[in-house]
Amino acid sequence: MRFDEQTLRTAIEAAFEQGGLEAICRLVVNLLNEQEARHQAELAAMEARYQAVFAKLEARIAELEKRLHKNSSNSSKPPSSDGLKRTTSQRSKTTGRKPGGQPGHPGQTLRQSETPDIIVSAPPLEQCPECGTDLSAQPVVAKEKRQVFDLPPVNIQITEHQAERKMCPNCGRVVSAIFPADVCAPAQYGPGMQAVMGYLNVRQVIPCERVAEVCQDLFGHRPSAGSVVQAVVRCAERVAPAVDEIRDALKSAPILHADETGVRCIGKTHWLHVASNATHTLYSHSPKRGVEGFAVAGVLPGYTGIAVHDFWGPYDILECEHARCNAHLLRELKAIAEDGRAWARQLIGTLLTMKKAADAARQNGSPEVNGTKRRRLENCYDKWVKAGLKAHPEQLKPAGQRGRAKQSPEYNLLKRLRDKREEVLRFLHELKVPFDNNQAERDLRMIKVQQKVSGCFRSEDGAKRFCNFSSYISTVRKLGLNLIASIKSALTGAPACLTTTT
Numbered sequence: 399m400r401f402d403e404q405t406l407r408t409a410i411e412a413a414f415e416q417g418g419l420e421a422i423c424r425l426v427v428n429l430l431n432e433q434e435a436r437h438q439a440e441l442a443a444m445e446a447r448y449q450a451v452f453a454k455l456e457a458r459i460a461e462l463e464k465r466l467h468k469n470s471s472n473s474s475k476p477p478s479s480d481g482l483k484r485t486t487s488q489r490s491k492t493t494g495r496k497p498g499g500q501p502g503h504p505g506q507t508l509r510q511s512e513t514p515d516i517i518v519s520a521p522p523l524e525q526c527p528e529c530g531t532d533l534s535a536q537p538v539v540a541k542e543k544r545q546v547f548d549l550p551p552v553n554i555q556i557t558e559h560q561a562e563r564k565m566c567p568n569c570g571r572v573v574s575a576i577f578p579a580d581v582c583a584p585a586q587y588g589p590g591m592q593a594v595m596g597y598l599n600v601r602q603v604i605p606c607e608r609v610a611e612v613c614q615d616l617f618g619h620r621p622s623a624g625s626v627v628q629a630v631v632r633c634a635e636r637v638a639p640a641v642d643e644i645r646d647a648l649k650s651a652p653i654l655h656a657d658e659t660g661v662r663c664i665g666k667t668h669w670l671h672v673a674s675n676a677t678h679t680l681y682s683h684s685p686k687r688g689v690e691g692f693a694v695a696g697v698l699p700g701y702t703g704i705a706v707h708d709f710w711g712p713y714d715i716l717e718c719e720h721a722r723c724n725a726h727l728l729r730e731l732k733a734i735a736e737d738g739r740a741w742a743r744q745l746i747g748t749l750l751t752m753k754k755a756a757d758a759a760r761q762n763g764s765p766e767v768n769g770t771k772r773r774r775l776e777n778c779y780d781k782w783v784k785a786g787l788k789a790h791p792e793q794l795k796p797a798g799q800r801g802r803a804k805q806s807p808e809y810n811l812l813k814r815l816r817d818k819r820e821e822v823l824r825f826l827h828e829l830k831v832p833f834d835n836n837q838a839e840r841d842l843r844m845i846k847v848q849q850k851v852s853g854c855f856r857s858e859d860g861a862k863r864f865c866n867f868s869s870y871i872s873t874v875r876k877l878g879l880n881l882i883a884s885i886k887s888a889l890t891g892a893p894a895c896l897t898t899t900t
Contacts, residue, residue, distance in 0.1 A: 409425060410422055410425065413425040464733070464737075467733075467736065468733060470729075471729060471732060472729050472730075472732040472733035472736065473729055473730070473733055474726065474729065508547065510543065510545045511545060514545060522538075552616060552617055553617060553618055554591065554617045554618065554619040557588070559577055559578065559581050561574050561575035561576070561577055562574075562575050563575070580890065587621065587625060587629065589886045589889035589890050590882075590886055591613075591617075591621075591629075592629040592632060592633065592889055593629075593633070593882050593885035593886040593889060594613070594882065595609055595613065595621065595625070595626045595629040595630070596629045596630050596632075596633035596867065596885060597871070597881065597882060597885060598612060599626055599629075599630050600630060600633075600864060600867050600868055600871060601844075601868075601871050601881070603844065603847050603848045603851045603852070604851075605851060605852065606623035606626040606627060607623050609621075609623075609626045610622065610623060610625075610626060630863065630864075630867065631863060632889065633867050633885060633888065633889065634862075634863035634864070634866045634867040635863075636888045636889050636891070636893065637866060637867060637869075637870035637885075637888045637893055638866060639893055640870050640873075640888065640893040640894060640896050641680070641866050641869050641870060643895070643896045643897050644678050644679070644680050644869055644870070644873050644896055645680055645695065645696055645697060646897075647677075647678050647896065647897060648673050648674070648675065648678050648680055648697050649696075649697050649700070649701060651675050651678070651703055652703045652704065652830065653675060653703055653704045653706060653721075653830060653831065653832075654673055654674075654675060654697070654698075654701060654703055654704070654705050654706065655672075655673070655674050655675060655705075655706045655707070655835055655837040655838035655841075656671070656672065656673050656692065656698060656705055656706070656707045656713065656835075656838055657671075657672055657707065657708070657835060657838035657839060657841075657842055658670065658671045658672070658687060658691065658692065658710075658842075659842050659845060659846065660687075661683075661845065661849055661854070661855065661861070662849065662853065662854035662855070663683070663685075663854060663855040663856075663857075663858060663861050664854075664855070664856065664857060664858065665854070666685070668683060668684065668685050668855075668858075668861065669683070669684055669685070669686065669687040669691050670682070670683050670842070670845055670861070670865065671683075671684065671691055671692045671694070671695060672838050672841050672842055672845075673692070673695055673697040673698060673838075674837055674838055674841045674872075675837065676837065676876065677873070677876050677877060678873050678876065678896065679841050679868075679869055679872035679873050679876065680695055680697060680869050681695075681841075681845070681864075681865035681866075681868050681869050681872075682694045682695035682865055683855075683858065683861040683862050683864075683865050685858075687712075688712045689712050689715065692712070698716055699716075701716065701718050702717075702718055703718060703719070704718065704719045704720070704721055704824070704828075704831055705718050705719070705720055705721070706720075706721045706722075706723065706831070706832060706835050706837075706838070707720070707721075707722070707723065707835060707838075708722070708723045708726050708835060709722060709723075709726065709814055709818070719824075720818075720821045720824075721821055721824040721825065721831045721832075722818055722821045722822045722824075723834045723835035723836075724749055724753070724822065724825070724833050724834050725833075725834035725835065725836060725839075726834075726835075727749065727811075727814075727815070727822065728746060728749060728750075730807075730811050731743075731745050731746045731749075731811070732746065734807075734808055734811070739786070739789070739808070740785075741782045741783075741785040741786040741789065742786065742808075744778075744782045744785075745779070745782045745783070745786070745815070748775060748778050748779050748782060749779075751775060752775050752779075752823070752825075752826050753825070753833045755767050755768075755771060755772070755775065755826070756825055756826055756829055756833065759829060760829050764829075765829070766827070766829060767826055767827075767829075772826060772827075775826070776823065776826075779815075779819075779823070780819075783812055783815050783816050783819075786808065786812045786815075787809070787812050787813075787816070789808075790806050790808040790809045790812060791809070792805065792809060792813075793805055793806070793809070841872060844868070845868075848864070870884075870885075870888065870893070870896075871885070873896050874894055874896070877894075877896065879894055
C-alpha cells in the first residue's frame with residue numbers, strides 16, 4: 399500500500415491527537431511491519447513461481463538429455479542414426495564370446511575342384527638344378543596341382559532371328575515364318591540381360607545409370623536407363639504368379655513375422671509392410687499404416703497362426719495368437735536402467751536368462767523348458783514388474799481435467815509387461831516361437847537401403863512393382879535357389895516354384 403503526503407499527514411495528526419509522540423511511533427512501526435509483511439509475501443510468491451519454472455526446466459533438461467543419449471541399442475532409433483559411434487547389442491554382453499568365427503564353425507575355404515575346366519601342364523625341367531643331370535628321359539614320379547579360380551571374358555551375345563518370307567503362287571499372298579513368342583522387336587534385350595539389370599537395380603539397389611555403367615564395365619555394352627526401368631517392370635510382371643504362391647504359403651504358416659516402415663512416395667509418407675518367415679517374404683505398399691495398410695498384402699486378415707510383432711496397436715485386432723518382440727523391450731529397459739533403475743536392470747537379466755533357457759532346450763531337442771526352472775524365471779519376472787510399478791505408480795487424472803492423465807514412460811512400459819505377459823513370454827512356453835522379431839526387421843533392412851540410395855518412389859505403381867519383385871528375390875534367396883537363373887526363368891514364363899513347406 400502506498401501513502402501520499404496528505405494521507406500520511408492525516409494519519410500522523412490523528413495519532414498525535416490520540417497519544418502524542420508514542421502514538422506516532424506505534425503508527426510508524428505498524429506501517430513498516432505491514433510493508434515488510436507485504437514484501438515477504440511477494441518474495442515467497444515469486445520464489446514459488448521460480449521454483450515451478452525451475453522444476454519444469456529441470457524436467458525438460460532431463461528429457462532432452464535422455465533423448466541425446468538414445469541410440470539404436472536403447473531405443474527404436476535405426477543403427478544408421480548412431481553415426482560413426484559403434485553400439486553393442488544388449489544380448490551379446492551375456493555370451494562371453496569373442497568377435498569372429500566361433501569354435502566348431504565350418505568356415506568357408508576355397509578348395510580345389512575335382513573337375514577343372516582347363517588343364518595347363520607346366521613344362522618339365524630338362525636338367526636337375528642341383529647337379530645338372532639330364533632329366534629328359536626320366537619318368538614322372540608325381541604331380542603337384544594348383545588351381546586358379548577366375549572369370550572368363552564376358553561379352554554380350556547377340557542372336558539374330560531370321561524369318562523367311564515366301565509368296566504363294568496361287569493367291570499371291572506373302573507368307574512369313576513365325577518368330578519365337580518372346581522375340582517381338584527389331585532389337586531387344588533377352589531374359590539373361592534383363593535378369594541382370596533387374597537384379598542389380600532392385601536387389602543391389604544400384605541406380606539405373608550406375609546399372610548401365612556396370613553393364614558397360616562387365617559386358618562391354620551399355621544399356622540406357624530406360625532399358626533398366628523396362629527390365630524391372632517386366633520382371634515385376636512376370637513374377638506375379640510366384641508372389642501369389644508366397645502369399646498362400648505365408649497365410650498357412652504356423653508362425654509369421656510382421657513389421658512396417660515409412661517410405662517416401664510421390665512426395666508423401668507412405669508405408670511398406672512385410673509379412674515373412676524363414677523361407678518366404680511378402681512386401682506390400684500402401685499410403686496407410688494401420689489395418690488398411692497391412693490388409694493390402696492379404697495375409698494378416700484371417701491369419702490363424704502365431705503373429706510375431708512389436709507393440710504397435712493395430713496388430714492387436716488380429717484374431718490370432720500373438721508373440722511380442724523382446725528386442726524392443728530390451729532396448730527400452732536398457733534406456734531406463736541407464737537412469738539407475740535397478741528393477742529395469744533385473745528385468746533385462748531375467749529376459750536374457752529366459753532366452754538362454756529356451757535356446758538350450760531347443761538345442762538339446764527338449765519339447766519345452768524345464769517346468770521348475772520356467773516357473774522360477776516367471777516368478778522373478780513378476781517380482782521385478784511389481785517392483786517397477788511400485789516405484790512408478792499410475793498417475794491419477796486431476797479433478798476437472800479432460801482426457802487421460804499423462805503417464806511416465808516407465809509406467810507405460812511396465813503396464814505392457816504386465817498386461818501382455820503371456821504374449822511377451824510365449825517364447826518360453828512354445829519353443830517354436832522366436833525371442834524377437836528380427837526376421838521381419840532384417841527383411842526390411844534392404845528397403846531402408848533403397849530409400850537412402852533413391853530417396854523415394856516416384857509413383858505408387860513403381861513402389862508396388864518394387865515390392866512384388868523384391869518379394870520374389872527375397873524368397874528365392876531364402877530357399878537357396880540360384881537367383882539370376884530364377885529371375886531368368888520367370889521372364890521366360892516359368893517362375894521358380896516357391897511352395898516349399900514352411
